[in-house]
Structures are given as C-alpha cells and as structure tokens.
Amino acid sequence: MKTNEQLQKDVQDAIKWEPLLKAAEIGVIVKDGIVTLTGTVDNYAKKLQVEKAAKSVLGVKAIAEDIEVKFADSKKKDDAEIAEDVVFALSVDLIVPDKKIQVKVENGWVTLEGEVHWNFQREAAKRAIEHITGVRGVFNHLKIKSELNDAIEQKEIEAALHRSWAVNDKDIRVHVEGRTVRLTGTVASLYQKEEAGRIAWKTPGIWHVENNLEVDYEYALID
Structure with missing residues (x-):
C-alpha cells in the first residue's frame, strides 16, 4: 500500500x-x-x-x-530527410516487411500504415525508427492480418499466460471470438497488463487483442 x-x-x-x-x-x-x-x-x-x-x-x-x-539546432531535420532515414531503417531491418509499410512524416511525427502478418513485426518497425534523429513521435497504425487460418485456441493462450513468471494469471480471463482475443479481469501492475497483452499477441492466426485488464492496487488514503 x-x-x-x-x-x-x-x-x-x-x-x-x-x-x-x-x-x-x-x-x-x-x-x-x-x-x-x-x-x-x-x-x-x-x-x-x-x-x-x-x-x-x-x-x-x-x-x-x-x-x-526538443532538438538542438544542429540536430534538426526537415520531414523529407527524416522520411528518407525512416525508409532506410525499415529496409535494413531483417524482421520488418518494409514493402508492406507506407511512411508519412509531418513535423517530425512519423505515421506507419499498412499490413503485417505478426505483431512482433509491427513492434519491430517502430523500434527500427525510435533512435532516428529528428523523430518526435510515432503513430503505429500498422494492422495485423495473419496468413494462418488456424483456429485460435483459448486454452493455449491461458497456458502461455500461466507459464510466464511476469504475469499472475489467477484473475485473468481469456475470451476468443474469431480472430480476436479479449483479456478481462485484474492484475497487480501496469507492467503485468502490458505483458499479458504481448503474450496474447503471439497467438498464431490472431488479428486483434482487446486488453481490458484492470490494474487492481490498494492505495493508502492518507498522503
């Protein structure tokens, strides 16, 4: 507390x-x-x-x-220069399917659009450009469209959550509807909520994760 x-x-x-x-x-x-x-x-x-x-x-x-x-004057770049650096960074990352990604830069903010097959590819695209000088932020609008047609097994997701040392899955409920996984219930920290979401995103055939977990932590009433 x-x-x-x-x-x-x-x-x-x-x-x-x-x-x-x-x-x-x-x-x-x-x-x-x-x-x-x-x-x-x-x-x-x-x-x-x-x-x-x-x-x-x-x-x-x-x-x-x-x-x-805020960048020092010596590190400022125009949007065209940033866009060129972003496109190059995506092209040399072996995990990122750069041919499926469209890039837009406005006032240093980078927007990524398109489709990839896995969430780890979407995350890798964002990581590839985080350290580029001139980038002020990233809107990652990449969508997941898996090539796999396997049925999503609720029990497999529950087992993956249970295996994780970082997540207490006792109060987590998993719901599967088509290509969507919904997580509900409570966890003890924001880190656990995000980690549970990352685990769910590894499910073969998944297109969407709705992470509705709530952080349940008791706070002292006196400051």
Whole structure:
C-alpha cells in the first residue's frame, strides 16, 4: 500500500535509475495511481525510456504523458530527410516487411500504415525508427492480418499466460471470438497488463487483442 507521495518518489527514483535519463528534467504528478509525466528530452528514445521506467513501478495504474522532444539546432531535420532515414531503417531491418509499410512524416511525427502478418513485426518497425534523429513521435497504425487460418485456441493462450513468471494469471480471463482475443479481469501492475497483452499477441492466426485488464492496487488514503 502506497500514498501518492510514496508512489511519486518511486517513479522519480525509477526514472533517475536509468543511465540514459540521469540528466533529464522530468516532472512527476501522482493521483491515485495515475501518473502524469511532464518535461522535455532531446530525443524520442529518451521519451520512451521515461514511459517504460514509470510503467515498471508497482502501483502505477495509468500514464498520462506530456513530455516534449526538443532538438538542438544542429540536430534538426526537415520531414523529407527524416522520411528518407525512416525508409532506410525499415529496409535494413531483417524482421520488418518494409514493402508492406507506407511512411508519412509531418513535423517530425512519423505515421506507419499498412499490413503485417505478426505483431512482433509491427513492434519491430517502430523500434527500427525510435533512435532516428529528428523523430518526435510515432503513430503505429500498422494492422495485423495473419496468413494462418488456424483456429485460435483459448486454452493455449491461458497456458502461455500461466507459464510466464511476469504475469499472475489467477484473475485473468481469456475470451476468443474469431480472430480476436479479449483479456478481462485484474492484475497487480501496469507492467503485468502490458505483458499479458504481448503474450496474447503471439497467438498464431490472431488479428486483434482487446486488453481490458484492470490494474487492481490498494492505495493508502492518507498522503
């Protein structure tokens, strides 16, 4: 059980613990498990690292992120240059089916559209461009359209969740409807919720995951 003040300190400490973020000036506001992050960083990868550090803290239910990426004048690029770098990064990543992906860049924000066969390919596409200078953020609108026609087995997903050391599956319920998997119930942390979603996305033949898990954590009433 934590107070808002204790959770705030834990999140601040988690951010400071990351070597990449030691010099970052990040504001942390906490209200009943909802963490608001503010401040500026000098590249998009650091912004993602701040979010990841905050999500790893026990007691965090949700993240409201308002971190701005600001580049030094020497690192600024126009959208055409960024687009060229993005296309090249996707083309050299062996996991990414770059021929199926369309790229749009506007004011440093990259939009990825198209279809891939697996969620790991969608995630790999985003990772491939996170460290590109000039990128302020990524809208990953890639859709999953599996080539497999295998029926999705609910029991196999439940077994995969049960095997994971990172997820307590006791209060997780799995529902399968066609190509969609829906997760409901409760978990103890935001990290567990996202990890359960990642596990579900590995299901052969899947097109959609609806992650409706709720983070159930008891907070102290006195700050």
